[in-house]
Amino acid sequence: MKSVEQHVSDILAVVSRPEPIELDLLRAHGTVLAEPVAAEVALPPFDNSAMDGYAVRAADVAAATPQSPVTLPVVADIPAGDSSVSAIPAGCCARIMTGAPLPAGADAVVPVEWTDGGVATVSVRRAAEPGNAIRRAGSDVVKGAEVLSPGVRIGPAEIAVLAAVGRRSVSVYPRPRVVVLATGEELVEPGQPIGPGQIWESNSFMLTTAAIEAGCEGYRYGFVGDSPHEVLATVKDALAHADLVITSGGVSMGAYDVVKQVLQRLGTVRFEKVAVQPGMPQGYGTVGENRVPVITLPGNPVSAYVSFHLFVLPALRKMSGLPQEQLPSVRARLLAPVVSSPRGRRSYLRAVLDYDAAGGDVAYTALPAGKQGSHQLSGLAEANALVVVPEQVTELPVGSVVEALQLPRR
Ligand SMILES: Nc1nc2c(c(=O)[nH]1)N[C@H]1C(S)=C(S)[C@@H](COP(=O)(O)OP(=O)(O)OC[C@H]3O[C@@H](n4cnc5c(N)ncnc54)[C@H](O)[C@@H]3O)O[C@H]1N2
Ligand code: MOO
Numbered sequence: 001m002k003s004v005e006q007h008v009s010d011i012l013a014v015v016s017r018p019e020p021i022e023l024d025l026l027r028a029h030g031t032v033l034a035e036p037v038a039a040e041v042a043l044p045p046f047d048n049s050a051m052d053g054y055a056v057r058a059a060d061v062a063a064a065t066p067q068s069p070v071t072l073p074v075v076a077d078i079p080a081g082d083s084s085v086s087a088i089p090a091g092c093c094a095r096i097m098t099g100a101p102l103p104a105g106a107d108a109v110v111p112v113e114w115t116d117g118g119v120a121t122v123s124v125r126r127a128a129e130p131g132n133a134i135r136r137a138g139s140d141v142v143k144g145a146e147v148l149s150p151g152v153r154i155g156p157a158e159i160a161v162l163a164a165v166g167r168r169s170v171s172v173y174p175r176p177r178v179v180v181l182a183t184g185e186e187l188v189e190p191g192q193p194i195g196p197g198q199i200w201e202s203n204s205f206m207l208t209t210a211a212i213e214a215g216c217e218g219y220r221y222g223f224v225g226d227s228p229h230e231v232l233a234t235v236k237d238a239l240a241h242a243d244l245v246i247t248s249g250g251v252s253m254g255a256y257d258v259v260k261q262v263l264q265r266l267g268t269v270r271f272e273k274v275a276v277q278p279g280m281p282q283g284y285g286t287v288g289e290n291r292v293p294v295i296t297l298p299g300n301p302v303s304a305y306v307s308f309h310l311f312v313l314p315a316l317r318k319m320s321g322l323p324q325e326q327l328p329s330v331r332a333r334l335l336a337p338v339v340s341s342p343r344g345r346r347s348y349l350r351a352v353l354d355y356d357a358a359g360g361d362v363a364y365t366a367l368p369a370g371k372q373g374s375h376q377l378s379g380l381a382e383a384n385a386l387v388v389v390p391e392q393v394t395e396l397p398v399g400s401v402v403e404a405l406q407l408p409r410r
Helices: 006-014 158-166 203-213 230-237 256-267 301-320
Strands: 021-024 053-056 070-078 092-098 108-111 121-123 146-148 167-174 177-183 215-224 244-248 272-273 280-289 292-297 329-334 346-355 363-368 385-389 401-406
Touching: 006 280, 006 292, 006 301, 053 070, 053 121, 053 256, 146 158, 177 203, 177 230, 203 215, 203 244, 203 301, 215 230, 230 244, 230 256, 244 301, 256 272, 256 280, 256 292, 280 301, 280 385, 292 301, 329 346, 329 385, 346 401, 363 401
Parallel strands: 070 092, 177 215, 177 244, 244 292, 329 363
Antiparallel strands: 021 167, 053 092, 053 108, 070 121, 272 280, 280 292, 329 401, 346 363, 346 385, 385 401
């Protein structure tokens, strides 16, 4: 059987990073930066006041105390955005607001709280050191400095930095368009009644939203039955709208495993068994003239969920322009035993991971969900981690130290 690592690297070989596009700042939110961004001007661009108060020469107020305040004439009023006051004479001051340009001649700002707040003259009760409450030009970013590197995901903080250096648009990798198609004759749309032998379809909803949470454009194509003709037509249609097609179901050994039947004939899609539990039957490849990548996941809902995190996320990272990165991994102490794990396959158990302040060098506990079957969705929602049981290990006692992969936070 193929290793998890080999399958990830095979999938990465069939997906590629797209050409960058230029997007308006707000539309760039959630995409990945494709260019280094430098500050064309220093930030702040000019010396300015950090407080509402009075721009003074520090020497003029050096003797000020509550008992013997210093009184200065107020010769100007400088709101933020007003650069008309270029200088103040010695022995005078200007009322100044936070963010307003510091006039030449001033070397300190006295906060209004240290004064009587006067408008024509002001009485200063406390001395200010030179530089007090002044934000110097370039004290945030010097001119020409790189403020963002390519490969970062653009969140609100990055948007703030981009806007603050004056960028209205930015070069980013387009969000991958991920089309999700489920298969299975037994499936029924949620909201509709189910009959004997039927279940409500859940995988396409899960996979579409997981792709969206991973920063992609997710499109749910819904589901099709087990007719090869219908699957073929739907896959062909999906290709026109997709940078990646994800299917669920129909990849195992069943007589009606239609994804396997159809895609095996349609391109370079390979179907293999990966040494993993859940998620053993897997497929990947490219389809159609444009060689659109396809990843075929097993239909069991837990298998599809775990497979998404192990095999699809790395592909989405690459297609999004992100560097490769594993799910964050911590060591955790098991709160319940692992009674049976298949020899020769690496198990990923859904578990609740908790920080354990008393744990010493093992700072987490992990409680595997009681129901670990590939069809048992009930433990999935509360699980925040996957406990890794290595291929050669078949059971683990309580207290064993294991590796736990943290699932993306919701
Ligand atoms: N003889 C063998 N049988 C099976 C093997 C095997 O190696 N030999 N592998 C088993 C494993 S492991 C898995 S995983 C499943 C994968 O099967 P398929 O990918 O072909 O999936 P289906 O047969 O279509 O469905 C499996 C299961 O999941 C339910 N399902 C499917 N799609 C959805 C959906 N969109 N939403 C909710 N539930 C879904 C489906 O009803 C089945 O119960 O094969 C094993 N068999
Ligand atoms: O490998 Mo299957 O994914 O157990 O259910």
